[in-house]
Amino acid sequence: MTRCAAARRSREYGNGAPGGEYRNGALQRGGKDAEGLHELGILMSVIKTVENYAAENQVGKIEKLVLQIGEISSVIPEYMRKVYPAAVEDTLLADARLEIEILPANAECRDCGSVFHATVTGGVCPECGSRNMHLISGRDFFIKEIVCSG
Numbered sequence: 001m002t003r004c005a006a007a008r009r010s011r012e013y014g015n016g017a018p019g020g021e022y023r024n025g026a027l028q029r030g031g032k033d034a035e036g037l038h039e040l041g042i043l044m045s046v047i048k049t050v051e052n053y054a055a056e057n058q059v060g061k062i063e064k065l066v067l068q069i070g071e072i073s074s075v076i077p078e079y080m081r082k083v084y085p086a087a088v089e090d091t092l093l094a095d096a097r098l099e100i101e102i103l104p105a106n107a108e109c110r111d112c113g114s115v116f117h118a119t120v121t122g123g124v125c126p127e128c129g130s131r132n133m134h135l136i137s138g139r140d141f142f143i144k145e146i147v148c149s150g
């Protein structure tokens with residue numbers, strides 16, 4: 001097994017303004033039919049990215065796909081796992097295992113500079129009690145790794 005794309009990261013899916021809109025959409029959606037549709041769309045672009053990568057690097061077979069999903073990103077890991085088997089059918093990823101890592105929502109306090117896990121502390125700095133913070137991770141979505149053979 002060759003590790004041919006370690007830490008191949010992409011910010012094109014999760015960050016920025018569209019993420020915010022998707023997030024609101026995700027909170028509002030209730031119909032069962034819509035479950036995983038957002039994730040499916042993202043997965044389709046992931047597959048395209050992986051296939052382009054494979055073509056460029058003469059990769060024959062993908063063993064494993066590792067995704068990193070921020071815990072407050074618009075992507076829901078459970079839905080991602082659910083739509084994955086159907087989405088990768090007849091693609092280079094058909095036999096590839098899906099692995100998902102959750103990235104914590106870390107924030108940095110603007111008053112004292114501490115870095116803390118925002119969802120654990122409820123957005124309050126554990127050092128000085130300030131709520132004046134900015135998120136440094138947790139909204140993003142990355143392709144962390146593409147493990148391939150041949």
Ligand SMILES: [Zn+2]
Pocket residue numbers: 109110111112113114125126127128129130
């Ligand atoms: Zn602080």
